[in-house]
Amino acid sequence: MKMIATTIVLLLSLIAAANGFSQEYSYTEASDLTLVGKLMPDTPNPYHRVDTVRFKGFTPGENAQVRMSSGIAVAFRTDSKSIVIQTDFAVRNIRPNTTAFATCGYDLYIRKDGKWLWAAAGAQDAQKGSVLRLIGAMDGSMHECLLYLPIYSEESSIRIGTEKGAVIEPIGNPFRHRIAVLGSSYTHGISISRAGMTYPAQLSRSTGLQMLSLGCSGNCKLQDYFAAVLAEADVDAIIVDGFSNPSPDQMRQRLFPFIERIREGHPETPIIFQSTIYRENRNFMTDKDSYEAEKMATADSLMAIALRKYDNIHYIRPDATDRNHETSQDGIHPGDHGYTLWAESIRKPLLRILRKYGIR
Structure with missing residues (x-):
């Protein structure tokens, strides 16, 4: 059994390496970068769209929805060859007519020749502490990134992981x-x-x-x-x-x-x-x-x-x-x-x- 477990770990490591994912990452809270598409910039939770303590009248369902991060994106630049994401969800939703990539996942665009070109998308596993391995095997040059947040979930923390020693920093609002x-x-x-x-x-x-x-x-x-x-x-x-x-x-x-x-x-x-x-x-x-x-x-x-x-x-x-x-x-x-x-x-x-x- 010990030999089987060792073999599985080795295979997983080889798969990760083949996809360009390092095992060592430094994490940056997404709200420490540049948030774009956010209607109310001063919400206590940076990933909420409306401060539901300040604004009253919403039904319980509406109250939950305005705390969802639909339309918010994170703008930054990095020379990391791979990017991973770790999320603490307050509420993680999946709907029958909408994919998990949209409801509780992330969508990455990278600027190329002056335009935003799609790069990767994925959804983190529901297990607490799991890591979404979003993209790997990039060339190590500096890229401007636009990362869309989940449309139908509420997050208390979003940590973007880049390879140790790589640069990650905010850019100006591109819009x-x-x-x-x-x-x-x-x-x-x-x-x-x-x-x-x-x-x-x-x-x-x-x-x-x-x-x-x-x-x-x-x-x-x-x-x-x-x-x-x-x-x-x-x-x-x-x-x-x-x-x-x-x-x-x-x-x-x-x-x-x-x-x-x-x-x-x-x-x-x-x-x-x-x-x-x-x-x-x-x-x-x-x-x-x-x-x-x-x-x-x-x-x-x-x-x-x-x-x-x-x-x-x-x-x-x-x-x-x-x-x-x-x-x-x-x-x-x-x-x-x-x-x-x-x-x-x-x-x-x-x-x-x-x-x-x-x-x-």
Whole structure:
């Protein structure tokens, strides 16, 4: 038995070496580097998106979701040949329609020729103290990295491991401005395969503008307390995916008070509303088709009034469906390709609107 155990250890060591993973690492807390995509910079836990002690009114589910790190990334540079990650999870989630790489894993991009190129993704084992071996066998030159954090988990500590003797240090924020993106499960990133594939993250990489995601799956319904967060946030513009979750009655009751609450903190800041997308589960189910049609019509009619009633309000239409209607993951949420289509469909309209306000 002792010989078998020794052989297993030797084989594991050879596999690790073949993948470029050293056995000796120094660890750096991710929050000691540069956090990007974070709406509220002063939360007691650096990986929370909202300070739930300061901001009240959230339901228990919403309270948990705004403590999740969706949309937050870590920017740094390192010459380490390999990178590992060790996480202390307060809550570690996996959903049936979203991979572990997205819900509780990490997604690494490295800048090459001025663009962010995907490098690696993975999810840490649930066992406490386990280490995620993210990437190895790099060439040892200095690389600028962008590491996306889990979209549907809460972390109390994230430690990035680099080989002993290697450099790891923060870089400046690679994105410009601060643009809040409040929204539903679509903004949260449900059904993506890895954390960097949310449409706000894709928009940041394609435009160079910093999107600050506050997606709350199933729970973004034009509530006053979400508007209160936006009213106090330090942002240059606000994008709202606000018509995907609420019922038509909730839209009629809440839309104008929602706008007016944000205006208390941002009298002139552009607010760009998005219509909801076409959900593929309505293709053959008549009840869902009629309900979704009513939601879309209600949002359109209310926004026609809002555009006349308020200054600096805009309305755009995302599209996450290809001509074959093959982009849906579960009938409600798009997969990666659908979210790419979403980001691309609103990129030019967003840029045109933002330029009017000097946001480039």
